[in-house]
Amino acid sequence: MEQIEQLRQTLRQYEYEYHVLDNPSVPDAEYDRLMNELKNIEWQHPELITLDSPTQRVGAKPLAGFAQVIHKIPMLSLDNAFGDDDLDGFLRRIESYIHVSSSQLTFCCEPKLDGLAVSILYENGLLTRAATRGDGTTGEDITANIRTIRNIPLKLNTLNPPARLEVRGEVFMPQVGFNELNEKALAKGEKTFANPRNAAAGSLRQLDPKITRQRPLIFNAYGIGVYESDDELPNTQFERLQWLKSLGIPVNDEICLAQGRTALLAYYTDIQTKRPTLGYDIDGTVLKVNDIALQEQLGFISRSPRWAIAYKFPAQEQMTI
Numbered sequence: 001m002e003q004i005e006q007l008r009q010t011l012r013q014y015e016y017e018y019h020v021l022d023n024p025s026v027p028d029a030e031y032d033r034l035m036n037e038l039k040n041i042e043w044q045h046p047e048l049i050t051l052d053s054p055t056q057r058v059g060a061k062p063l064a065g066f067a068q069v070i071h072k073i074p075m076l077s078l079d080n081a082f083g084d085d086d087l088d089g090f091l092r093r094i095e096s097y098i099h100v101s102s103s104q105l106t107f108c109c110e111p112k113l114d115g116l117a118v119s120i121l122y123e124n125g126l127l128t129r130a131a132t133r134g135d136g137t138t139g140e141d142i143t144a145n146i147r148t149i150r151n152i153p154l155k156l157n158t159l160n161p162p163a164r165l166e167v168r169g170e171v172f173m174p175q176v177g178f179n180e181l182n183e184k185a186l187a188k189g190e191k192t193f194a195n196p197r198n199a200a201a202g203s204l205r206q207l208d209p210k211i212t213r214q215r216p217l218i219f220n221a222y223g224i225g226v227y228e229s230d231d232e233l234p235n236t237q238f239e240r241l242q243w244l245k246s247l248g249i250p251v252n253d254e255i256c257l258a259q260g261r262t263a264l265l266a267y268y269t270d271i272q273t274k275r276p277t278l279g280y281d282i283d284g285t286v287l288k289v290n291d292i293a294l295q296e297q298l299g300f301i302s303r304s305p306r307w308a309i310a311y312k313f314p315a316q317e318q319m320t321i
């Protein structure tokens with residue numbers, strides 16, 4: 001591999017260790033030194049610049065507006081449960097639809113991240129397009145802004161990437177970063193955001209990627225949309241998320257499997273207990289039938305999947321800032 005690609009690969013590894021594993025193997029100064037070395041080489045040889053080079057995270061100039069993106073597979077919203085009886089209704093509907101006792105059903109349980117749902121498309125392993133959920137069918141092209149989010153890889157960490165992989169997940173802003181952003185805005189007499197979700201949405205809808213780049217945004221994947229490859233995807237939600245992780249895509253650490261009603265309720269309670277210590281906003285849990293074949297059998301009710309429910313926490317009394 002020629003020197004410049006070696007340099008890029010090293011920088012990608014360092015970015016992954018720092019922003020995805022939160023466990024850098026070299027000091028920041030070493031990362032900065034190599035990044036400047038790469039910038040110098042590309043400055044002298046612009047013809048060598050590639051879309052996936054670590055130097056290409058920040059778009060050149062502000063956009064005039066956002067192009068539209070049509071989601072080939074709709075990004076649907078989830079049906080909500082607000083109490084155990086809603087959960088029981090969800091479980092009974094599944095049982096009657098596929099004639100399986102819920103005590104035998106395994107669910108992939110995930111925290112419900114309170115940010116903005118996005119779709120990120122990788123073609124032959126390179127990040128080529130990203131979009132907001134929008135109304136589920138039509139979203140806004142926010143590729144330039146998504147590329148600035150440090151824990152999103154510009155290139156998948158695999159030697160034989162799928163021809164097409166659409167990763168779906170949530171972009172959110174941690175509470176510490178949110179508070180710092182608002183303090184800075186106050187000090188500059190600029191508008192502040194009401195909550196981290198609005199701050200994340202506002203940061204992604206910036207026309208200037210240089211502004212988005214300065215915002216403390218994090219991405220966590222929770223699903224797959226379009227997929228084109230000679231290889232099959234894993235057969236369960238949980239294994240698909242592990243596979244995404246193996247490609248260098250960040251997945252939330254609180255995701256686990258639970259079988260039957262009691263284990264689901266235990267997960268819900270466990271996450272509710274952990275909630276104040278997570279460092280980012282969640283508004284409940286998302287409980288998904290783990291087996292993909294069963295998901296496909298269950299399908300969707302108009303706009304929401306029959307195979308998943310968002311079990312929300314009671315609305316928190318508004319925090320007085």
Ligand SMILES: NC(=O)n1nc(-c2ccco2)nc1N
Nearest residue numbers: 076110111112113170222286
């Ligand atoms: N917001 C959030 O964390 N979500 N949202 C889903 C989802 C939405 C539709 C299918 O799955 N899953 C998770 N973890």
